[in-house]
Amino acid sequence: MALFRELVEAAEAAGRVSGRKEKVRILSEFLGRLSPEEASIAARFLAGHVFPEYDNRELGVGYSLVREALKVLDQKPLFLVEPQPPAITEVYRLLERIAGVSGEGSREKKLKLLEGLFSRLSRKEVEYLLRILFGEVRIGASTGLLLEAISRLSGVPYGDVLHAYMVLSDVGDVAFKALESPAALGKVDVSLFHPVKPMLADMAYNVDELFQEHGSPLHLEYKYDGLRVQIHMGRGKVRVFSRRLSDITEYVPDVVERAVEGLHVEEAVVDGEAVAVIGGAPVPFQELLRRVRRKNEREDFLKSLPFELHLFDVIYLNGKSLVREPYSTRSRLLREIVVSEEILAKKTVAYTRQEALEFYESAVRSGNEGVMSKRHSSVYKPGIRGSDWLKLKSFDTIDCVIIAAEWGHGRRSGWLSDYHLGVYDEESGRFLSVGKTFKGLSDAEFEEMTKRLLQLKVREEGYVVYVKPEIVVEVDYSEIQRSKRYPSGFALRFARIRRIRFDKSPYEVTTLRELRERYLRSIRAKRWSPQ
DNA sequence: TGTGTCTGCCCC
DNA sequence: ATTCTGC
DNA sequence: GCAGAATGGGCAGACACA
Secondary structure, eight states: OOBHHHHHHHHHHHHHOOOHHHHHHHHHHHHHTSOHHHHHHHHHHHTTOSSOTTOOOOOOOOHHHHHHHHHHHHSOOOOSSOOOOOBHHHHHHHHHHHHHOOSTTHHHHHHHHHHHHHHTSOHHHHHHHHHHHTTOOOSSOOHHHHHHHHHHHHOOOHHHHHHHHHHHOOHHHHHHHHHHOHHHHTTOOOOTTSOOOOOEEEEEOSHHHHHHHHOSSEEEEEEOSSEEEEEEEETTEEEEEOTTOOBOGGGOHHHHHHHHHHBOOSSEEEEEEEEEEETTEEOOHHHHGGGTTOOSOOHHHHHHSOEEEEEEEEEEETTEEOTTSOHHHHHHHHHHHBSSGGGBOOEEEEOSHHHHHHHHHHHHHTTOOEEEEEOTTOOOOTTOEEEEEEEEEOOEEEEEEEEEEEEOOGGGTTSEEEEEEEEEETTTTEEEEEEEEOOSOOHHHHHHHHHHHHHTEEEEETTEEEEOSOOEEEEEESEEEEOSSSTTSEEEETOEEEEEOTTOOGGGSOBHHHHHHHHHHHHHHTTOOOO
């Protein structure tokens, strides 16, 4: 019976060393002396999860509840004898109970359970428990190194362990199998109604990079700005899973309908993007979001924001896994099982730079994010971000002034690393925020920027340092969104600092009027209007 | 009954 | 989701 | 080239509280 304390000791030891191999050794020795059940829980904990990824249970414990529960540690212990330190499995069962409570008074119940757990742990154990709850274990080892550790302790080749993880989608299940029946680990494969981690794409910044990486011709698809969906269908059933493997079937009845009508097949797992479309044009992502996790919706709402489906892959067909087949084969098979091309992502084969550019521009002009390029010979690598798939997304640029900055945490502690961006409002003569960004600067630049900002400091409130608006930055963003949070009424999506404009004064930054015009232009392009 | 706050391996 | 850094 | 860490906006649901 392994104690939670032992897990914390192993995590600490792994966090202390910097070498990858050494971390793997420590973790494999720890996991190797546990029972299969303990190892599955411990592996999940170390990866920063409580439940399997495909498990829809939620803890409902966040920053606020934790802060309240932590107060119990400051009170004198009520115990006359030292409490029994909990086993790993006990901690897990308690977390299961916490996830299970709901309804009136549930916050209080969760609080009591959490306090009870905290009071049985040392300070350090509480700290690690919190890191697990928030998914930020931060020992320089996450799922990847845990899989290596599992390979080491079970003797199963890393490739087989990785493949098992990809199709099982849970590091705990892999650890369990590795200890219980290592021989079976190499044999698991995609199965119907068990979600697989979706394959991911690397970023590219221009068409030439696509040719450089994938050669000619390019196999391009529209990149839609919607929800990634993995649809499992067969045996009279359909389930839809999100990118993070939540079962979202109940939220997307129209996606189910389109899949059932659009695919002629016994059993299949297909991969695609669901996008809300009005009048033939995609609606802004922000509007589409209104349907995500929306329950018990009236039919007229669904009809006012209908989802269309664009499939681009098939990874399981009539009892056979296709993840080891090349994209060319999967693509052909997908085409064979669809009733009409409408349900597919729009595609082209581009032989020249010009053809590729035209396709990209048509994608963007019709209100989409950009294009995907896919290596024709590549197998489906679940959960892996690599150059087999490249995404090329459109973006715009404005000039902003930094009006405040926030102190960073972890590796960024000591630096001001998150910057509030302002545009100039001519009407009020003030700089109004359009959101924050922490992206685009190197460590050296953070260092320098921190010094400069502190010289401009006006006041400090909590983590936020307000500064005299003086430093101008060029900011890339993918889209302007309406915002209730920011005083400008707008917020930039995926903002990143492209460069610092030492040559510009704050009064030359983009104006609120210009931002508003850009916003209106973009929603006109999408043929969508507010309300 | 209305409003505010918290939470989500949320969605991107 | 994007970006940077260390291995 | 990969894994890990540090962080972005906005939405609905669930609950607490007035």
